[in-house]
Amino acid sequence: MSNHDTLNGFSGPLAQAIEFIWREAELLDHKHYAEWATLWSESGKYIVPIDPDTEDFEATLNYAYDDARMRDLRIERLTAGYSPSAVDAAKTIRTISRFRLVEAAGDIVEVNSAQLLYAYKRGVHTPFVADLNHRIRFTDGVPTLERKVVRLINSTDSLSALGFLL
Structure with missing residues (x-):
């Protein structure tokens, strides 16, 4: 996507970041963790x-x-089949919206957004609601994640079933 392209009324760096964030969510929902790992900077x-x-x-x-290193270990736990909770992992659907450009300076774009994540496992739907912050670096038009912060709205409560990536 070029800086002149638009996405649902957004343009430039914000449109590029939104497309990247939606792609990340899709990879996670489809459990394409190895491909998700390639989105990250070292x-x-x-x-x-x-x-x-x-x-x-x-x-x-x-x-x-x-x-x-820890992302790789997390992905290994989710995909190796050694953990019963990973073998019977929840199906997830993420909806990300309320995008706000925080900063676009040089090759860094920082975006805040809201995420509604529903996990389904054994007949139970569990919602996870969070504010997100993505810091994305665009190098020669190729985006990589520098930082992702997931602020769950109920983060101080006793939480379970957080084994999958948020």
Whole structure:
């Protein structure tokens, strides 16, 4: 997509970022974790904080704080078939909307959005609602994730079934 293309009324860097974010959600919903892993930069961080207001992710407790190594281990757990919960993993559908451009400087685009994720497993639907922040680097038009923060609206509650990627 070029800077002149538009997407549902959005244009330029925001349109490119939205297309990338939707593609990421699709990969996760279809459990294409190996392809999802290729979306990330080597230094990228995947973060699901417990404290809804923290910005100091390294100094606070998180549900996930994954660098490349930890993302690879998470994907291995989800795909290797050793864990009963991974073999019988929930089916998911993500809807992402309410996009707001935070910053577009140089080759970095940062976008806030809202995610509604429904997981279905053994006849039970479980909603996960979150504010998202994606920091995406475009190098020669190719996007890579530098950081994804998933702020669950109920992150301070007792949560279960977070084994899949949010």
